[in-house]
Amino acid sequence: MPVLPIDSKCAVRKCWAVFFLARHSIESTDRLQMTDYSKSMTFTGHRHIPIQRRNELYAKLKMAVKANYANGVRNFNCGMALGFDLLDAEVVLKVKAQHPDITLIAVVPFLRQCERWSDKDRRHYHALISQADKVVVLSEGYYNRCLLERNDYMLSHCVGVIAYYDGAKRGGTFYTCRKAVNMQLPVLNLY
Secondary structure, X not given: OOOEEOOOOOOXXXXXXXXXXXXXXXXXXXXXXXXXXXXXXXXXXXXOOOHHHHXXXXXXXXXXXXXXXXXXXXXXXXXXXXXXXXXXXXXXXXXXXXXXXXXXXXXXXXXXXXXXXXXXXXXXXXXHHOOOOEEEEOOOOOOOOHHHHHHHHHHOOOOOEEEEOOOOOOHHHHHHHHHHHHOOOOEEEOO
């Protein structure tokens, strides 16, 4: 699979991008530049979702995606991590069935992100990412801070955040919500 470099401002480390359409055809970097980020939202949330809250959260996510769609949002950035990220990808794809102009953008921090996950989780990840309209891979391999830099990338490509954040002052979700507030981006917390 070809790997295309993106601009050097992306991160301190060398960053790479691979862009795919839903059927794995390569998308040009010109098309990525055409994405209207004023019509884009980003998701952030915890890896663990209590089983008893999953259906409630799914319904809240669906309402939030539909409300944002009604307000002109067409692009949804998803970090493709376990938990909330994969749930929001499911929801976006479900809503996309009714509104085909929605774009799911999978922002992957490094190639083979799901390599150490369980077989079931890997299958779920691959089923979702294969349906994404765009896949942006930011690094060839894992390195310290790559997950946070993935979150920074998503924040720089959106006008707001939909979160599942429990208020704890640690971790990637805290980092992303705090940074979004500092950037004066609205944060809708579904917790």
